[in-house]
Amino acid sequence: MPTLEDARNVARFMHALSGGPDVRRKAAARELARRDPFDTNELVGYLISLSRGGWGPATCVLSDFMAALEQEAEHIPHVDTLRRLAHVQSLDTVADLFAQGPAKLEMDADAAARADATAFSQSLGHLKTKARLTKDPDALARMATVSDPSVLRNVLINPRLTEELVVRIAARRPARPEPLIEIWKSPRWSVRHSVRRALVFNPYLPPEIGAKIVPLLNTTDLRELVAAAGLHVALREQASRLLAQGPAVGQGSAAVPMPRRGPHGPD
Known part of the structure; x- marks a missing residue:
């Protein structure tokens, strides 16, 4: 099971990579692919919490992980199971990343x-x-x-x-x-x-794209998103959960809520 320090180390490593967004996206995909699905979800959950807390490296690399989940899915063997397992693990902010269905409005x-x-x-x-x-x-x-x-x-x-x-x-x-x-x-x-x-x-x-962008927004954006009745309900609920989670961590030693595991590990 990854720890908070594991997530920090991953963020530091990714943040230090040279070569641009394409290189970091592919590196993020490799990081996700090498872990079992439960650990993958917990790592992503920690990175979201660290980013919400304003910790710079996590804020910078979270977009690479979001892009990897969408654009490098074929290279992540267990990506199709992550959403189901995130619910089992009670990692709602991770499960939200896998929104499905049509957009709120569609053009023929x-x-x-x-x-x-x-x-x-x-x-x-x-x-x-x-x-x-x-x-x-x-x-x-x-x-x-x-x-x-x-x-x-x-x-x-x-x-x-x-x-x-x-x-x-x-x-x-x-x-x-x-x-x-x-x-x-x-x-x-x-x-x-x-x-x-x-x-x-x-x-x-499409909501599956929007769901990867929502965690990258700031608090003001999230509040506006929650209030935007014309947008997809899944994105509004996702923004609401991120706001409820709050900026749990900063750059110092503040604690991050431990991702909860379901029946497969400690709660």
């Missing part, structure tokens, strides 16, 4: 395709190239409205792209889920607080 795929066809007459290949290379901010802003995720993927690597425009894309409604997921996958933009806020407050974002 055919309607999105028709809107793209009406707005753009060029081929998909031309749109992708233009999205990646254009230096015209107005053209870039128009490219950002395309619902095809491959176009937005190229928009997101355009060096002329600004955070303001990414926030507008992330907040756009109605929206297909695929472009929103592309923003969440972007190493460059998904680390920005304003982008995370825009995504999680968009009712068109």
